Every structure is written in C-alpha cells, then in structure tokens.
Amino acid sequence: MSEFFSPYDADRPLMLKCSCGREHSVVDHQAEVAADTAAIELRRRSLSSTFEAYSNEFIEATLVKAIFPQDAVRRSFLKAVGKSTAMAAIASVLPVANMQAMAQEKGTLEKTNLKIGFIPITCATPLIMAHPLGFYQKQGLTVEVTKTAGWALIRDKMINKEYDATHFLSPMPIAISMGLGSNATPINVATIQNVNGQAITLALKHKDNRDPKNWKGFKFAVPFDYSMHNFLLRYYLAEAGINPDTDVQIRVVPPAEMVANLKAGNIDGFLGPIPSTSVRSTKKLALFTC
Numbered sequence: 001m002s003e004f005f006s007p008y009d010a011d012r013p014l015m016l017k018c019s020c021g022r023e024h025s026v027v028d029h030q031a032e033v034a035a036d037t038a039a040i041e042l043r044r045r046s047l048s049s050t051f052e053a054y055s056n057e058f059i060e061a062t063l064v065k066a067i068f069p070q071d072a073v074r075r076s077f078l079k080a081v082g083k084s085t086a087m088a089a090i091a092s093v094l095p096v097a098n099m100q101a102m103a104q105e106k107g108t109l110e111k112t113n114l115k116i117g118f119i120p121i122t123c124a125t126p127l128i129m130a131h132p133l134g135f136y137q138k139q140g141l142t143v144e145v146t147k148t149a150g151w152a153l154i155r156d157k158m159i160n161k162e163y164d165a166t167h168f169l170s171p172m173p174i175a176i177s178m179g180l181g182s183n184a185t186p187i188n189v190a191t192i193q194n195v196n197g198q199a200i201t202l203a204l205k206h207k208d209n210r211d212p213k214n215w216k217g218f219k220f221a222v223p224f225d226y227s228m229h230n231f232l233l234r235y236y237l238a239e240a241g242i243n244p245d246t247d248v249q250i251r252v253v254p255p256a257e258m259v260a261n262l263k264a265g266n267i268d269g270f271l272g273p274i275p276s277t278s279v280r281s282t283k284k285l286a287l288f289t290c
C-alpha cells in the first residue's frame with residue numbers, strides 16, 4: 001500500500017490532509033519531522049559538556065596551527081622540548097584559557113535585529129543553521145537569514161547596508177575594502193568559516209580529456225571575479241601553459257546555476273563550491289579532475 005493513503009490507520013482522517021491536520025503530503029510531513037528531530041538532537045549536543053570541551057580544543061588547535069603553520073616545524077619543536085614544556089611555552093605567549101573565558105563574556109549588544117545574507121552552498125551551513133538551532137536567539141539576537149541569488153548581489157546589499165552581515169568569498173572583503181569592482185567600502189571579517197573544499201568539475205564529454213594542457217577554447221564558470229575559485233582556476237591553467245585571459249573563457253555564474261549551465265552545454269566546466277561539485281554522484285553529468 002502506498003504511503004499517500006492509509007485507510008486502515010485509526011489515527012488518520014480519510015481526507016486529503018496530513019494526519020497532523022496540515023495541508024501537506026506524507027513525504028513533506030516526514031521530512032519536517034526528520035528536520036525537527038535533527039534540530040532537537042543538535043541543540044542537545046550543543047549544550048553538552050563534550051561539545052564545550054570539543055570547541056575549546058578546536059580553538060586551541062587553531063591557535064597552535066597559527067603559530068606553527070608547518071606541521072614539520074611543530075613536530076620537531078614538540079620532539080625537542082617535550083609536550084608539557086611546549087604547552088607552557090605556548091600558554092606564556094597565548095593565554096588560551098583567558099581567551100576562552102573572554103569569549104564567554106557578554107557585553108551590551110549594539111544591535112539586536114540583524115539581517116544576514118547567504119548563498120545556498122554548503123559552507124554557509126553554520127550561518128543558516130544557527131537560526132533553526134536557536135543559537136542567534138540564545139545570544140539575544142533576532143536574525144533574518146536571507147537566501148541571495150549571487151555574490152554581486154551580496155556585495156551590493158552589504159555596501160547599501162541592506163544586510164548587517166553575510167558570508168563572503170575570502171577575497172571579497174579585501175576587494176570591497178580596496179574598491180576593486182565597487183566603491184571602496186571598509187569591511188571587517190569576523191571569522192573564517194572554512195577553507196578549501198573546491199574542485200574543478202568538467203562535463204562528461206571531456207572525461208578522457210583531463211589534462212589542462214588540452215583545455216584551450218574551454219568555457220569555464222566561477223562564482224565571482226574576486227573568488228579563490230577564479231584565482232585557483234587561473235593558476236592551474238597557467239601552470240599547464242594555458243593563458244587564462246586569452247586561451248579560455250571564464251565567466252561568472254552563481255553556484256546554484258552552475259550545474260544547469262553544464263547540463264545545457266553553455267560551459268565545459270566550472271571551479272565551484274560544494275554542493276555544485278557533488279553533481280557527479282547525483283546526476284552522472286560530470287567528473288572531478290582536481
């Protein structure tokens with residue numbers, strides 16, 4: 001029996017309505033329940049002491065990584081002086097415990113109603129999920145998170161002060177502050193959400209042509225002019241002897257439209273963020289090259 005009608009379910013009315021009384025399908029109802037259950041579990045975990053310890057360790061590891069950007073240097077330092085001396089030495093220059101305590105201190109909020117923009121890509125998850133998980137509310141903030149069509153629009157809405165905050169591609173705040181591609185407007189970076197996670201995706205018809213030396217004449221998409229995607233693609237092509245300005249076309253396409261453009265044959269490939277790059281496994285359209 002299909003899940004759409006349940007005539008022998010005593011709790012369910014025989015109407016074209018969900019048993020919860022709302023106008024939606026069983027599938028939508030189940031998706032909503034699953035999302036609510038997941039949110040409850042994530043909220044519970046975020047309040048546990050294990051999570052607190054994990055986030056403190058994460059902060060400490062990040063700080064140590066900043067002191068020793070090269071793993072080999074960190075390892076030889078640890079081997080030379082021993083773990084406890086290293087910890088004491090680092091604590092003398094980096095009062096981690098004080099910094100963690102400082103992060104817990106609550107000052108008066110300058111503004112409590114905030115509008116935050118995002119592009120629907122995987123790396124925006126922390127910014128988006130903080131809303132249903134109640135993290136903004138917990139800090140005394142009423143936040144409206146707004147899905148936005150592309151990076152140029154994100155930039156303009158930040159410059160016009162329509163948005164109070166947004167996630168950005170890492171070169172964007174620098175470009176905006178310097179007035180590259182827009183009026184010079186100072187932008188502050190509060191936190192880095194993530195690094196890496198990019199890939200080049202090519203149309204399936206190029207599956208036997210993975211050598212960038214042969215990519216002359218290709219049309220590529222990147223999310224924005226001032227993006228690591230654009231810079232990485234240019235670097236990768238140039239290393240293979242392809243002039244990114246004259247040998248290929250690089251155009252700006254919002255991440256959400258990259259797959260459709262690949263499918264329609266408008267582009268040969270793109271360097272984009274997840275989930276655009278996950279198309280390979282879901283639609284059998286494309287392949288990863290790097």
Ligand SMILES: [Zn+2]
Nearest residue numbers: 018020022029
């Ligand atoms: Zn329902």
